Amino acid sequence: MKREGIILIISAPSGAGKTTLCRSLMERFPSMKESVSYTTRPPRNGELHGIDYFFVSREEFQRMVDCDAFAEWAEVHGNLYGTALATIDEARKNGVDLVLDIDCQGARRLKEQIERCVYIFVLPPSMAELRRRLETRSSDDQAVIDLRIERAAGEIREARWYDYIIINDNFDTAFEELSSIVVAQSRRTFRMLGQVAKLFDI
């Protein structure tokens, strides 16, 4: 029997560095896959259907909600986003380790629905640094940045119920911390017993 896949949930306010951390995680652990969510948001330049998201209409999304196809879903910035139950079930069954980059509302819903997921919250080192990162990285105007900062304050309050908190001050340190969580999860006894049985014929 394949060992059960790790389901890693990563949330963070915009500007905390979550996207780069997730991308680096896939490079270090090639067996790890990023979950592809459904969204009603239109594709951005270069985004591909089935790779970045499954881009669907509101009607189609609602139809999936009605037939309980989502493990979680939420409205973020006026668009709907959701993770299909099938994505999680298949990964678990096939021993695939999955990373879900989802917002706090979705993560909380998932926690109520699905067992044995691992919840990680990535924080910036300070609000001042978060603002600095948002100002330097984007072409967004001040009003949009102010809105992101305001939203971040609310999201950070949610960090308390996550399993792990990583403060992304220095990227390398944050990445090592994230990687060590993945390694620790892969050594959980219930994931190791199959291998132990093979090695020791028990």
Ligand code: 5GP
């Ligand atoms: P973006 O539109 O920039 O790709 O994503 C916007 C936000 O939606 C991000 O905070 C991301 O974490 C969140 N998000 C992406 N996919 C999902 C999902 O399947 N469920 C939930 N709840 N949030 C998601």
